[in-house]
Amino acid sequence: MVTGTSERPAGERGLTAGELAVTRQLLVHGPATRGDLGDRLNLSYASMSRLARALIVGGMATEDLEPAAAIGRPRQILTAVPSARHVVGVKLTGDTAYGVVCDLFGEVKATTRAALPRREEGGVVPIAATVKLVAQLASRLAPKVPTVDGIGVSVGGVIVDGSVVREGTFLGWRDVDLGGPLRDRTELPVIVTNDVTALAREQLWFGAGRTHSTFGIVTVGAGLGVGVVRNGVAVEELIDNGHLLAHSPVDSSGPSCSLGHRGCVAAYLNREDLERQASAAAGHPVTIGDLVRARAGGDQAATRRLDDAARALGHVVASFAGALQTTCIVLGGEDLAAFTDSPALQEAIDDRLRPGPLETQRCTLDVLTTPLTFTDWARGAAVAGIQHVLGA
Ligand SMILES: [Zn+2]
Numbered sequence: 001m002v003t004g005t006s007e008r009p010a011g012e013r014g015l016t017a018g019e020l021a022v023t024r025q026l027l028v029h030g031p032a033t034r035g036d037l038g039d040r041l042n043l044s045y046a047s048m049s050r051l052a053r054a055l056i057v058g059g060m061a062t063e064d065l066e067p068a069a070a071i072g073r074p075r076q077i078l079t080a081v082p083s084a085r086h087v088v089g090v091k092l093t094g095d096t097a098y099g100v101v102c103d104l105f106g107e108v109k110a111t112t113r114a115a116l117p118r119r120e121e122g123g124v125v126p127i128a129a130t131v132k133l134v135a136q137l138a139s140r141l142a143p144k145v146p147t148v149d150g151i152g153v154s155v156g157g158v159i160v161d162g163s164v165v166r167e168g169t170f171l172g173w174r175d176v177d178l179g180g181p182l183r184d185r186t187e188l189p190v191i192v193t194n195d196v197t198a199l200a201r202e203q204l205w206f207g208a209g210r211t212h213s214t215f216g217i218v219t220v221g222a223g224l225g226v227g228v229v230r231n232g233v234a235v236e237e238l239i240d241n242g243h244l245l246a247h248s249p250v251d252s253s254g255p256s257c258s259l260g261h262r263g264c265v266a267a268y269l270n271r272e273d274l275e276r277q278a279s280a281a282a283g284h285p286v287t288i289g290d291l292v293r294a295r296a297g298g299d300q301a302a303t304r305r306l307d308d309a310a311r312a313l314g315h316v317v318a319s320f321a322g323a324l325q326t327t328c329i330v331l332g333g334e335d336l337a338a339f340t341d342s343p344a345l346q347e348a349i350d351d352r353l354r355p356g357p358l359e360t361q362r363c364t365l366d367v368l369t370t371p372l373t374f375t376d377w378a379r380g381a382a383v384a385g386i387q388h389v390l391g392a
Contacts (some may be wrong), residue, residue, distance in 0.1 A: 004291075008141065014389070014390060015052075015060070015390050015391050016391075017117035018043070018047065018051045019051055019054055019055055019060070020260070020390055020391055020392055021041050021059075022037055022041065022048075022051050022052070022055060022061075022078075023055065023060055023080060023390060024109070024205070024392065025037055025040060026061060026078060026079065026080035026210065027080050027205055027206075028205050028206070028210055029210065031077045031078060031079040031080075032077065032078060033075045033076060033077055033078065034048045034049060034052050034076060034078060035048075035075075037052075037078065037118070048219055049391070051292070052078055054390065055078075058084075058174065059081060059084050059192075060080065060081060060084045061078050061079060061080050061081060061084075062078075062081055062231035063076045063077065063078050063079075064076070064077055064079070064080050065077070067388075068370070072238065073316060074352065075359050076122065080104060080105070082086055082103040082104050082105045083103055083146065084103070084104050085104045085149045085150075085153060085212070085389055085390070086101055086102065086103055086104075086109070086145040086146065086147060086148055086149055087101070087102055087148070087149055087150045087151065087152045087382050087383075087385035087386045087389055088100070088101050088137070088138045088141050088142075088148055088150075088152070088382065088385065089101075089102060089152045089153075089154070089198075089378045089379055089381035089382025089383070089384070090134050090137055090151065090152070090153045090154070090194060090378060090381055091153075091154050091155075091198075091374060091377040091378040091380070091381050092118075092130070092134075092153065092154070092155050092170075092171065093115065093156075093170060093374070094125075094170040095115060096113055096114070096115055096116060096190065096374070097113065097114050097115075097116055097130075097133055097136035097137055098111075098113045098374040098375060098377065099111065099112045099113060099114075099134075099138070099140070099141055099378055099379045099380075100112075100141070100375055100378040100382055101141040101144055101145050101148065102379060102380070102382040102383065102386065103145070104386060105206075105373075106202065106205070106206050106379060106382065106383045106386065108375065108379055108382075109144050109145050110141050110144035110145070111375055111378070112137055112140050113137075113374075114133055114136070114137060116130060116133065116309055117129035117130060117133065118170075119172065120315065122169070122172065123172040124172035124173065125172055125173070127173070127176055127181075127369040128176070130171075130258075130371060131182050131185060132185070133176065134151070134153060134182055134324075135182065135185045135186050137152055138186060138188075148188065148190040148383055149188070149189070149389050150188050150190065150191070150385045150386070150388060150389035151182065151186060151188055151189070151190045151191075151385055152190075152191050152192075152193065152198065152381040152382050152383070152385025152386070153179075153182070153190070153191070153192045153193075153247045153304050153331065153381055154192075154193050154194065154195040154197075154198040154364045154380060154384065154386040155168050155170075155171065155178070155192065155193075155194065156169070156194070156195050156196075156222075156223075156225070156379035157169055157171075157173070157194065158170070158194070158237070158241060158242075159192055159193055159194045159197075159236075159237075160237065161179075162191045162192055162193065162236075162388070163178065163179030163180055163190070163191075163192050164176065164177045164178070164179070164192070165177075165178055165192065170222075176293070178192050179191065179192045179369075189385075189388060189389050190385075190388075191224075191256055191384055191385055192344070193236070193381065193384045194227075194236075194238075194241070195225070195377055195380065195381070196217055196219055196225040196226060196227040196242075197227050197234055197235070197236060197238075197384070198377075198380035198381045198383070198384040199217055199218050199219070199227055199236040199332060199372075199377070199380040200227035200228065200229050201234045201383055201384045202302050202383040203215070203217060203227075203229070203330055203370075203381040203386060204229050204232070204378060205383060206383065207330065207368070207370070207384050208229075208328050208366075208368055209229060209232070211328070211366075212229075212326060212327070212328040212366070213229075213231055214229060214230050214324060214325070214326040214328075215230045215322065215324075215326050215328035215329065215330060216228055216229075216231050216320045216324050216326060216328075216329050216330070217229075217329070217330045217331075217332065217335060218242075218245075218313070218316055218317065218320065218329060218330070218331055218332075218333075219331075219332045219333035219336075219372065220269060220271075220331070220332075220333040220336055220339065220344065221271060221333040221334045221335050222271055222272070223246075223271075224242055224245070224265070224266060224269060224270065224316075225241070225242060225271060225319070225333070226238065226241070226242035226245060226246075228254065228324065230324070239339055245265065245316055245319065246264070246265055246266045246316075246319060246333045247259065247261055247264045247265065247266055248264060248265055248267060248268075248315070248316070249261070249262075249263060249264055250263050250264065250265055250267075250268060250311070250312045250315055251263035253310075254267055255268070255273070256269045256275050257273055258269065258270075258273060258302075265312045265313075265315065265316055267312075268308050268309045268311070268312035269309050269312045269313055269316075269339075271288055271335055274288060274291075274305070274309060274328070275287055275288060277305070278290075278291055278302075278305055279299070281358065288338055288367050289337055290302075291306055291338070292306070292337075292338050292341075293381065303317065303342075306338055306341075306342050307342045307343075307344040308344070309339055309342075309387065310339040310340070310342035310343075310344040310345040310348070311344040311345070311347070311348045312348075313331070313339050313348075314344065314345045314346070314347070314348025314349045314352070315348055315352070316324060317331070317345075317348075317352070317367055318348070318349055318352035318364065318365070319331045321365055322364040327363050327364065327365055327366055328365070328366045328367075329366075329368070330366050330367075330368045330369075330370060331363060331367060331368070331370070332369070332370040332371070332372045332376075333371075333372055334371075334372060334373070336369060336371055337371060339383060346367075349365060349367065353365065355366060359379055
């Protein structure tokens with residue numbers, strides 16, 4: 001008997017808290033016996049059996065005998081079914097919508113992309129046309145999977161209530177409800193999240209979250225982005241979207257950021273600031289790609305500039321880990337390789353961890369790197385969508 005919010009099978013509704021907990025265990029840590037799951041989730045044998053049956057009847061999981069059963073009673077292994085749900089994920093940048101459709105395991109089944117509608121006067125990307133475009137991407141991806149069960153959309157900026165873009169600078173949006181109209185148009189569950197938060201949700205289930213219940217994410221690209229997972233929960237709304245960390249001081253004699261701080265992290269690490277300084281020094285336009293190529297060719301000025309940026313990133317990693325009290329920071333973003341290829345990143349982290357004369361070193365930091373393509377960002381949105389559809 002299925003108890004909880006509904007008597008319908010688990011395949012046709014959001015999951016109960018118990019079903020979700022078991023499904024999450026199976027997705028994050030892989031197949032397990034009822035006994036192991038009950039132990040890990042602190043559930044009685046009877047509760048665990050009831051949840052397992054509900055998930056099997058609902059098509060969320062299957063149960064099979066252990067292939068090479070040892071002496072004694074063969075054990076039943078519970079496994080999540082990847083095709084139980086499919087969700088479309090869309091990442092909106094300033095000019096393009098990148099779409100993917102993923103299964104329950106977050107595996108990308110198909111991708112697509114489209115240019116965003118032309119901006120209106122005042123630089124605002126038209127909202128109704130954007131809703132239509134996202135719905136069209138979902139329709140384009142739908143034939144690649146049996147069903148589409150929901151949509152996740154990620155946007156750089158401040159998002160509230162899983163639906164409203166309070167501040168979407170890249171799109172010229174302020175207090176724009178994106179989720180509501182998209183829900184009405186597609187008749188599907190929709191969640192809108194900050195793009196780095198979507199990545200935090202993705203890492204929580206399919207990345208760093210497998211080994212750490214608390215961790216931070218830093219992305220480097222057009223701007224510095226941060227995400228936080230605390231005690232197994234992705235923090236949905238940050239107080240400042242990383243502003244305080246991005247403008248922490250590194251070297252008071254360093255270059256200035258766009259806000260006029262001398263030698264803050266952003267002054268070294270923001271793509272715009274980095275390229276502006278390099279261009280001014282060279283007397284012609286220089287991109288971050290140019291700097292990476294020049295470094296590969298042995299150019300000392302380019303090497304020094306990228307080392308300085310890598311050092312600033314190392315300080316962000318150490319400060320963030322210290323403030324969050326975690327031993328794990330995930331680094332991502334399209335510009336990341338420019339900085340991780342510099343030894344200065346690890347040197348800065350090691351120096352911050354170095355104990356004083358009478359101290360012992362208290363921790364080491366796991367710094368995980370994930371070079372992000374736009375498909376990866378869209379996958380983050382899809383995983384946020386999967387969690388939303390399951391009721392997480
Ligand atoms: Zn600054």
